[in-house]
Amino acid sequence: MERTTLDLWVGIFVVAGLGALVTLALKVGNLGTYNMSETYQVEAYFSNIGGLKAQASVKSSGVLVGRVSNITLDTERYEAKVTMSIDKRYQFPQDTFANILTSGLLGEQYIGLVPGGEEGFLKSGDVVKKTQSAVVLEDLIGKFLFNSAPEKK
Amino acid sequence: MMAALTKNFVGLGRRVMNSLWRIGIGARFLSLILLNSGISFSRFHLTVKELFFSGVMSLIIILVAGMFVGMVLGLQGYETLKRYGSESALGSLVALSLVRELGPVLAALLFASRAGSAMTAEIGLMKATEQISAMEMMAINPIARVVAPRFWAGVFAVPLLAAMFSVMGVFGGYLVGVVLIGVDEGSFWSQMQSNVDFQHDVLNGVFKSCVFGVVVTAIALFEGYDAPPTAEGVSGATTRTVVESSLAILILDFILTALMI
Structure with a gap:
């Protein structure tokens, strides 16, 4: 696979993972109401x-x-x-x-x-x-x- | 009689010594990876490539599995909570069980069987076809070039996959609980938010999955690197990877939970 497509997919993966973490913190958890x-x-x-x-x-x-x-x-x-x-x-x-x-x-x-x-x-x-x-x-x-x-x- | 008894004890002792010995070698292997991991950051595309194969390629199984686990939790939780007339607690039940336990543990188990076994087979075959020795002949450190990027890719991938698993699970629970069964949407989310603590539940879950990531990848790489360079040896190593990392995940999960509560 070409290097750019590979990098793109990994970038999407990392952003999706971090997005999931933020969702867990704000939507599922209580960080939004914490401070x-x-x-x-x-x-x-x-x-x-x-x-x-x-x-x-x-x-x-x-x-x-x-x-x-x-x-x-x-x-x-x-x-x-x-x-x-x-x-x-x-x-x-x-x-x-x-x-x-x-x-x-x-x-x-x-x-x-x-x-x-x-x-x-x-x-x-x-x-x-x-x-x-x-x-x-x-x-x-x-x-x-x-x-x-x-x-x- | 006496001789048979002694024989049993000798066998047991040898087994214990062997497994201790392997744990020791594994630990030395892990420290060797950490010492030689400079190249996986200075030539970051090596790690990115492994991240693609172990992380991105595991996405579909993680997302689908997370979705269905959440849906099952929604169904089972509803059936149980209904008896106590507290269906509104369904959101917090689904979210807490996913964020605390099921997300990190199941994501790591899936990762071990999907990506860990592949890592073991790949490195074992590289060894069997003497690619590792060839690298050594060319004065390339195989641990720095082959093993360390895979290690860091696994360590990065598992927490991200676990977080995605939990989010998909919550979504699946929402689908079954709110859309299908008709639990009140407001109480579903508000109960979830008031009961899931960021530090105590979310961060602890992330910490767990980080530990699992290190352990699963280290076991997979060690078994691959340690495999006898035969077809039988590689197949045995792949089996051992899945068995050992699954056991390690479940045992460590108990220990970590006990420490965190």
Whole structure:
């Protein structure tokens, strides 16, 4: 085969392969939604985060507004300290609620922000004071059993 | 009784020693390829030619296979997910299984049997017809001139083929899931995008296929170069290439997956 045709075919092959990689990254993967424009960091303390993981989504009214960037255990309070990166476009009042919710019955856990009514907005490094921990199934069952035990008598 | 037992152990020990010995020679062969690979970049058309024979010529089998694997995943996944009422997760099921496992592994297996066996047979026959010795007589290093370009071509080709395999598979899953069965198109793509992580899934898959590319090509070239220069020897080497590289891919896939999770 002539050298130019060979080179042409190999060129097409390499371009198609790289195109496939880009498709995987953007269309199949989440690289398109990965880097949010500019973010600010907000912290929140939870007594139990359940199955929340880093990179979990932060939503408000169901809209994706940020991601969980870091989860550590604060050894002074013995509570989970969750750092969230929130898109600069979205400002939240200082008395915003942060709840750990579950999408669907068995879905992933995410943080839902419910805005309060205060005038001032959360700034970078602020702490969300009102939080609600994840619902742990064992606790629920435990409470249910505890409550229903006396009724049987 | 005792003598028979000792004989068994001697046989086992000899086998283990032989296979260790071969792995050692293979590793030395690989380092020799790496040391002598300058020419495959300075005279890049040598590599391009091999890329044509191992990469471009494997395109059709990779694309068709990827398409059908994706279609089967779409069908089977739908049948299973339907029981739990979560058909909308079909997109992420198809994409995750392709990007993480099936794409790299099946593309490498197909490459091993389509291009790897051809490489072994070609080099084995070159050796049997004394073309390799002729090169040495002309003071041309056969490893730099014949083996290294094929090695780099394989290393380049396998990740690209794996990516194309995955994309075709996702397309096949889309065809069956959305076009044929009628899963909601929006949830198909959005579930896929929210569940497939670029770094954790896509990049790890690419890394896997790079490793497979190195291993498959190295095995194919080593078996060809090491083959006894007879018709029987070349045929045995071709068989060994397919068997060894398939096993190596599957075993390495387990190890890499265990390391990455």
